Amino acid sequence: MSIVELSRVTAPGVSIEDLTIAYGGLPAVSSVSLELKPGTITGLVGESGSGKSTLALALLGAVQKPGKVTQGKVVIDGIGDVTRLNPEDLRRVRGAEIGYVFQAAQNSLNPLKTVGKQLLDLGKAHGVRDLREAHPLLERMGLNADRVLRSYQHELSGGMRQRVGIMFALVLNAHVLVLDEPTTALDMITQANILQIVREIQRDRSLTTLVVTHDVGVVAEVAQRIAVMYGGRIVEQGDSTRIISRPRHPYTRALINAIPRLTGDIDAAKPLPGTPPTLATIPKVGCVFRQRCPLRMEICDTVEPPTLGGVACHAVNKGEAP
Amino acid sequence: MIEGRGITKTFGKGVKALRGVDFAIPRGGAVSFIGESGCGKTTLGRILAGLETFDGGQLLRDGEPIKGNAFRRIQLIHQDPYSALNPTRTIESTLRDPLRLRAGQTGRGERWINEKVDELLSLVGLEPAYVLERYPHQLSGGMRQRVVIARALTVEPEVLVADEAVSMIDVSLRLGILGLLRSLRETLGVSVLFITHDVATARYVGADGELYVIYRGTVVERGPVETVLSDPVHPYTQCLLSAIPVLHGLEKPGPDRLVPNEPLDERTDPPGCLFAPRCPFATPVCVERPPPLGRLGHTPQDHACLFPASRHVVAVPLR
Amino acid sequence: MSSVPNSLSAGAQSKRRPPQRPVGGGVRRRFWRGVWVALKRRPSRIAGLVIVTLFVFMAVAGPWLYPDRLPYDVDNVYAPISWQHPLSTDFEGVDVLALVVTGTRGVLLVAAAAGVVTMFVGTAAGLYAGYRRGAADSVLMRIADFVLTVPGFPLLIVLTTAINVGTWWKMALVLGLIGWGGLARAVRSQTLSLRERGFIEAARGLGLPTRHIVVKELLPNIAPYIATNLLLAVTAYIYAQVGLYFLGVLPLDTSNWGVMLNAAVFQSGALISPDALPYLLAPLGAILLLTLGVVLIVDALEEIFNPRLREA
Numbered sequence: 001m002s003i004v005e006l007s008r009v010t011a012p013g014v015s016i017e018d019l020t021i022a023y024g025g026l027p028a029v030s031s032v033s034l035e036l037k038p039g040t041i042t043g044l045v046g047e048s049g050s051g052k053s054t055l056a057l058a059l060l061g062a063v064q065k066p067g068k069v070t071q072g073k074v075v076i077d078g079i080g081d082v083t084r085l086n087p088e089d090l091r092r093v094r095g096a097e098i099g100y101v102f103q104a105a106q107n108s109l110n111p112l113k114t115v116g117k118q119l120l121d122l123g124k125a126h127g128v129r130d131l132r133e134a135h136p137l138l139e140r141m142g143l144n145a146d147r148v149l150r151s152y153q154h155e156l157s158g159g160m161r162q163r164v165g166i167m168f169a170l171v172l173n174a175h176v177l178v179l180d181e182p183t184t185a186l187d188m189i190t191q192a193n194i195l196q197i198v199r200e201i202q203r204d205r206s207l208t209t210l211v212v213t214h215d216v217g218v219v220a221e222v223a224q225r226i227a228v229m230y231g232g233r234i235v236e237q238g239d240s241t242r243i244i245s246r247p248r249h250p251y252t253r254a255l256i257n258a259i260p261r262l263t264g265d266i267d268a269a270k271p272l273p274g275t276p277p278t279l280a281t282i283p284k285v286g287c288v289f290r291q292r293c294p295l296r297m298e299i300c301d302t303v304e305p306p307t308l309g310g311v312a313c314h315a316v317n318k319g320e321a322p
Numbered sequence: 323m324i325e326g327r328g329i330t331k332t333f334g335k336g337v338k339a340l341r342g343v344d345f346a347i348p349r350g351g352a353v354s355f356i357g358e359s360g361c362g363k364t365t366l367g368r369i370l371a372g373l374e375t376f377d378g379g380q381l382l383r384d385g386e387p388i389k390g391n392a393f394r395r396i397q398l399i400h401q402d403p404y405s406a407l408n409p410t411r412t413i414e415s416t417l418r419d420p421l422r423l424r425a426g427q428t429g430r431g432e433r434w435i436n437e438k439v440d441e442l443l444s445l446v447g448l449e450p451a452y453v454l455e456r457y458p459h460q461l462s463g464g465m466r467q468r469v470v471i472a473r474a475l476t477v478e479p480e481v482l483v484a485d486e487a488v489s490m491i492d493v494s495l496r497l498g499i500l501g502l503l504r505s506l507r508e509t510l511g512v513s514v515l516f517i518t519h520d521v522a523t524a525r526y527v528g529a530d531g532e533l534y535v536i537y538r539g540t541v542v543e544r545g546p547v548e549t550v551l552s553d554p555v556h557p558y559t560q561c562l563l564s565a566i567p568v569l570h571g572l573e574k575p576g577p578d579r580l581v582p583n584e585p586l587d588e589r590t591d592p593p594g595c596l597f598a599p600r601c602p603f604a605t606p607v608c609v610e611r612p613p614p615l616g617r618l619g620h621t622p623q624d625h626a627c628l629f630p631a632s633r634h635v636v637a638v639p640l641r
Numbered sequence: 642m643s644s645v646p647n648s649l650s651a652g653a654q655s656k657r658r659p660p661q662r663p664v665g666g667g668v669r670r671r672f673w674r675g676v677w678v679a680l681k682r683r684p685s686r687i688a689g690l691v692i693v694t695l696f697v698f699m700a701v702a703g704p705w706l707y708p709d710r711l712p713y714d715v716d717n718v719y720a721p722i723s724w725q726h727p728l729s730t731d732f733e734g735v736d737v738l739a740l741v742v743t744g745t746r747g748v749l750l751v752a753a754a755a756g757v758v759t760m761f762v763g764t765a766a767g768l769y770a771g772y773r774r775g776a777a778d779s780v781l782m783r784i785a786d787f788v789l790t791v792p793g794f795p796l797l798i799v800l801t802t803a804i805n806v807g808t809w810w811k812m813a814l815v816l817g818l819i820g821w822g823g824l825a826r827a828v829r830s831q832t833l834s835l836r837e838r839g840f841i842e843a844a845r846g847l848g849l850p851t852r853h854i855v856v857k858e859l860l861p862n863i864a865p866y867i868a869t870n871l872l873l874a875v876t877a878y879i880y881a882q883v884g885l886y887f888l889g890v891l892p893l894d895t896s897n898w899g900v901m902l903n904a905a906v907f908q909s910g911a912l913i914s915p916d917a918l919p920y921l922l923a924p925l926g927a928i929l930l931l932t933l934g935v936v937l938i939v940d941a942l943e944e945i946f947n948p949r950l951r952e953a
Contacts (some may be wrong), residue, residue: 047492047493047494048463048492100368179507186359187358187359188358188519188520188562188565188566189358189517189561189562189565190358190359191565191567192564192565192567195567196581214492214493215567215569216493216569217566217568217569218567220366220566220567220568220569220570220571221567221570224505232499240570240571241570242571243571244569244570244571244572245571245572245640246571254494255493256569256572258493258494258496258497258498259493259522259569260496260497260520260522260523260525260526260549261522261525262521262522262525262563262636262637263551263552263636263637263639264639266525266526266529269526270497271494271495271496271497271498271501272495273464275451275462275464275492275495276492276495277461281394306410320553338726370660371846373842373845373846391848393846394846394847395847398842398843398845398846400839400843400928404837405838405839406840406843407839407859407945408840408861408862409862409948409949410861410862410864410946410948411857411858411861415857417846417851419857420848420849420854421846423847423848423849423850437765448759457949459948459949459950470843471840472842473843473847474847476847477847477848504665573923609921
């Protein structure tokens with residue numbers, strides 16, 4: 001299917017197959033396989049150094065040098081393998097087919113131009129003059145479109161800027177939406193509003209959405225499927241309600257257990273010992289989580305656990321996890 | 323006991339950050355301020371730490387106004403541990419400087435400084451041998467925040483003001499820092515003022531303490547943490563608690579969960595209750611005059627609402 | 642007294658620190674090692690270091706390598722390039738290389754001294770203005786702006802004709818006081834942005850004295866900007882001097898590159914004779930080479946002073 005016909009495809013599926021992205025020999029993302037089913041919201045959860053942002057950028061073919069994809073592919077229905085597109089096709093696909101809302105979208109607007117002007121720039125870059133989507137999108141998100149289009153970045157609040165970021169991502173009718181830390185630095189009420197918008201827009205426009213965040217609460221609220229990343233690997237993935245109620249991988253368990261809760265016994269929540277690895281300190285052999293794992297076994301030191309039933313853990317595979 | 327009475331602060335173009343706030347922090351106690359961004363909680367924390375001036379009211383310590391050097395007894399823990407440490411200096415020099423100052427004032431020597439450095443690092447859960455010779459960028463966010471806390475402790479403060487102290491730290495490490503703050507209360511008798519928009523974290527530092535809900539520079543609800551969290555009566559508190567993400571699978575949304583409205587316009591000052599324009603339960607009476615902080619309706623906590631009502635907004639555990 | 646909270650270091654209390662090493666010595670050693678690492682990172686920087694070291698050597702030792710009165714040989718003017726005269730000879734038969742080497746001290750000494758003056762005045766002004774703000778800031782920055790915008794070279798010409806700048810330190814003073822405006826501005830803007838940083842606020846909150854905050858907390862973070870500005874100012878001072886000597890504004894009794902250039906252009910007809918090209922180009926080449934060396938080093942400066950960049 002040519003690039004031109006893409007606009008007729010609604011809610012494409014995205015398939016990440018055995019993807020490895022390395023920075024000079026050190027893998028930030030290692031053999032990751034993840035499927036984003038059409039029309040769903042998938043949440044990618046991970047702490048700093050987990051590789052989640054790098055993975056998200058790969059969907060856009062925008063991995064920053066010196067990083068590069070050394071293995072695997074990212075296939076989007078109707079577009080093909082994003083990692084192998086030539087620069088011109090890639091440029092056209094970004095924005096028109098794949099919308100990306102950057103981390104701290106609050107700060108990624110040009111401070112010297114009004115929102116409306118930047119919108120026109122975007123349209124010009126894509127040879128699109130029909131930007132009529134912008135107005136209803138903004139109104140749908142509860143903003144006064146005329147006022148916002150006339151405003152500069154500093155005249156808008158954090159929540160408003162985040163919505164503007166979402167508008168830019170969708171204004172050219174993209175059907176794949178990637179949100180990188182969409183609610184970090186926003187307070188609770190604004191966060192709840194943004195998440196509500198994500199849910200509604202997702203439905204209205206048949207999108208396939210990926211939400212990348214460190215906040216389990218965020219994915220619990222919006223995602224149907226969750227994938228948990230640690231040290232560049234996906235350690236567990238599956239249906240979001242199942243993962244939260246019955247996490248199987250020791251990291252997922254510990255992560256959920258480390259969330260401060262509003263009710264119940266305070267001492268039930270426990271922190272994780274140790275610190276998350278950085279690109280340089282990710283172990284090269286064996287399970288990347290073993291140094292902080294309560295179920296560590298000898299085999300974990302030398303053999304990387306295979307993914308069975310969505311979980312990559314020796315203890316779980318052998319049935320030795322409680 | 324640290325007290326604030328009627329603290330007011332107005333910024334530049336008539337922006338009223340604080341409108342007469344009263345608070346009290348008992349010795350060794352824990353007080354939490356929660357609210358949205360821009361509500362004034364950070365300003366209040368900075369005023370307490372002596373980093374901002376205030377326009378009206380009094381700051382008292384055991385009845386006496388706090389002036390000059392006395393502010394040293396109140397130390398601020400910033401949100402961003404990286405910018406709170408000098409990137410060109412090792413942890414060792416960062417910790418030794420305030421200690422050297424004290425040693426000079428109290429006539430103590432190098433050996434005392436060394437002992438103190440080791441003692442403080444152990445107290446915050448760090449290994450001196452690992453940490454001292456490193457630069458801030460070589461430590462994880464959690465470790466950096468611990469260093470910041472250790473540095474604050476060099477002057478033997480009475481109060482630690484933790485302003486969003488864990489929001490920039492990885493999730494798996496947050497409880498460690500919160501637990502540290504709690505244990506410091508127990509071991510050193512230091513009080514903690516915990517400022518956050520993540521309400522659940524407030525419980526972990528001071529479940530036995532007081533919770534203040536702040537809206538646009540006023541206190542709208544105030545009482546024991548567990549009471550306010552389990553039985554909030556002010557609609558704003560209920561909106562805040564409704565906004566907390568529900569961990570579907572482990573919990574279900576509270577039956578009375580409110581869909582919160584976002585701020586329409588922070589620049590106007592409505593005549594009556596400040597929250598009335600956004601309040602789902604506002605009545606004409608609410609816009610006539612600002613409700614006073616009290617116990618209307620025989621509630622166990624103080625609140626500023628003319629029609630307080632119990633609503634179950636917090637997520638309900640499924641098991 | 643200390644009860645170690647859960648999580649991290651269960652072993653903390655049992656681990657004793659290794660014997661105390663003096664903090665001062667350790668820091669200095671680390672700094673110079675960091676300098677070497679930063680320089681090694683790119684070969685161009687080593688080249689810059691070599692060039693600058695060469696010139697410093699020439700400035701310090703040059704005049705001692707040659708007799709006071711350089712040998713001349715009127716039969717050997719504008720000699721072809723050879724091992725004996727790698728840069729040919731001048732209109733009197735004096736070896737050009739000898740002229741360049743002995744002429745280095747003249748310009749470099751004054752430029753370096755002027756740099757020191759600029760560094761002190763500019764840094765002090767910038768720090769004070771940026772940290773104190775208010776009235777002091779306005780006054781100081783008005784002065785700095787004046788110093789910046791008044792055209793330096795014409796002013797120098799006027800000043801040197803009006804004042805007798807016979808001694809090298811008087812010249813250095815005049816140069817240094819004309820060029821501190823840019824440094825002051827750069828230091829001030831860095832100070833302004835740094836003073837809001839958490840660690841500066843924390844230092845204030847801990848009761849650390851202003852002197853400590855400015856010297857130990859602010860300065861190390863501003864150091865790369867000072868060093869960069871300084872090195873570039875020094876090259877500017879070299880140009881200024883050469884220009885002044887070349888124009889004959891400054892007395893021609895000393896031996897330096899500017900005087901060489903003056904002699905080459907105005908006195909010896911070097912512009913007409915093609916054999917005299919090396920004589921004409923030698924001082925220019927020396928200046929350009931030195932500037933190149935400085936620029937290559939400046940590239941390393943930010944890494945040298947920032948421990949985080951050293952490792953990336």
